[in-house]
Amino acid sequence: MTLRLIFFLFLLCSAEVALAADKVVLITLDGLRWQELFMGIDESLINSEKFTKSSDALREDYWDDIPEQRALKLMPFMHGTVFKQGAFVGDLRHGSCAEVSNRKNFSYPGYSEILTGVVDHSINSNDKVPNANKSFIELLRENTEKDRLHYAAAFTSWDVFPSILNVERSGLYVNAFGPLDVISSENEQRIQSFYFDTPRPWTSVRNDVFTHRFALEYLEREQPDVLFISYGETDDFAHDGKYHEYIWAANRTDRFIGEIWATLQRLDAYRDNTTFFITTDHGRGQLPLESWQHHSPTAPEHVNQDSLNRYAQGIAGEEAVWMAALGPDISSRGEIITPNGCLTSNRVAATLIHTLGIDFRTLNPNMGAPLREFLR
Numbered sequence: 001m002t003l004r005l006i007f008f009l010f011l012l013c014s015a016e017v018a019l020a021a022d023k024v025v026l027i028t029l030d031g032l033r034w035q036e037l038f039m040g041i042d043e044s045l046i047n048s049e050k051f052t053k054s055s056d057a058l059r060e061d062y063w064d065d066i067p068e069q070r071a072l073k074l075m076p077f078m079h080g081t082v083f084k085q086g087a088f089v090g091d092l093r094h095g096s097c098a099e100v101s102n103r104k105n106f107s108y109p110g111y112s113e114i115l116t117g118v119v120d121h122s123i124n125s126n127d128k129v130p131n132a133n134k135s136f137i138e139l140l141r142e143n144t145e146k147d148r149l150h151y152a153a154a155f156t157s158w159d160v161f162p163s164i165l166n167v168e169r170s171g172l173y174v175n176a177f178g179p180l181d182v183i184s185s186e187n188e189q190r191i192q193s194f195y196f197d198t199p200r201p202w203t204s205v206r207n208d209v210f211t212h213r214f215a216l217e218y219l220e221r222e223q224p225d226v227l228f229i230s231y232g233e234t235d236d237f238a239h240d241g242k243y244h245e246y247i248w249a250a251n252r253t254d255r256f257i258g259e260i261w262a263t264l265q266r267l268d269a270y271r272d273n274t275t276f277f278i279t280t281d282h283g284r285g286q287l288p289l290e291s292w293q294h295h296s297p298t299a300p301e302h303v304n305q306d307s308l309n310r311y312a313q314g315i316a317g318e319e320a321v322w323m324a325a326l327g328p329d330i331s332s333r334g335e336i337i338t339p340n341g342c343l344t345s346n347r348v349a350a351t352l353i354h355t356l357g358i359d360f361r362t363l364n365p366n367m368g369a370p371l372r373e374f375l376r
């Protein structure tokens with residue numbers, strides 16, 4: 001056997017892990033329903049005086065008789081770029097199904113499932129309990145030779161992420177809810193001053209604009225290998241029963257995601273070198289109408305937080321999520337139909353690890369396996 005042939009065989013054998021992306025950007029929108037993502041604004045809800053204050057404005061900006069056109073108006077970047085060039089799942093009308101597998105259907109279990117790849121049934125509240133499970137980011141930092149200080153970072157609107165990502169153990173840089181600890185540029189100083197000058201709608205979730213602007217500054221300056229951005233407004237405006245604010249938040253976040261993507265395309269380190277993955281941590285109700293506001297554990301007796309147990313049997317459809325991705329290792333097949341069962345959130349972490357050319361089993365064999373449907 002010639003050396004060339006041996007080398008060729010080696011390439012064949014290692015093709016499985018010789019993938020193109022070196023960077024990962026993971027984005028989540030808290031509790032954005034698949035209904036709005038794929039069908040746009042909901043006719044019953046915009047006609048509800050209880051839930052919608054600016055019906056006319058919503059109708060003018062986002063209404064169309066055809067659901068797909070409404071969706072395009074609401075989230076033009078997701079539909080015009082991500083769905084067109086990449087792959088996505090979650091439109092239940094088409095037999096495209098994605099769901100969380102934790103049966104809790106609220107945020108800490110959902111994010112833990114996405115980030116760690118495992119379902120830990122002992123997580124039974126949104127309390128700030130350090131996660132016993134390691135995120136894929138922590139595992140990558142421990143197990144790869146890269147030990148750059150800014151190898152990875154997370155910017156999150158919700159203040160529980162330092163616990164979900166267990167910053168004491170992982171040492172990850174997580175800017176959650178509050179201001180930046182260290183200011184590195186004039187731009188950051190300006191954003192920080194707006195942060196202090198702006199009303200705070202909630203006590204544990206900040207306005208997404210600050211999460212977004214801080215993340216963009218960091219992305220350009222530090223160019224981390226793994227960046228996690230978690231936007232939160234969609235969930236909190238829904239809990240508040242403000243459908244107009246929920247819709248505006250969804251539209252803004254779509255634009256934010258487009259800005260992150262445009263930045264990645266502008267930077268040599270990221271262009272054609274990044275797996276871009278977008279998902280949500282849980283669904284919400286559809287019927288009865290008021291259940292759109294909430295999500296609730298399917299087994300409330302195992303949950304240690306009364307505020308989550310307002311629907312004793314859970315809410316139909318709240319386990320439904322969606323996922324979308326774009327990148328050099330991601331298929332451009334568009335919609336993924338799932339005749340053999342729903343794709344689940346516990347497989348996201350292994351999918352991301354896989355696109356970096358690493359076998360997830362070397363990091364944590366208990367993770368859900370990569371979502372082959374998303375891969376080239």
Ligand SMILES: [Zn+2]
Pocket residue numbers: 031107235236239295
């Ligand atoms: Zn919620």
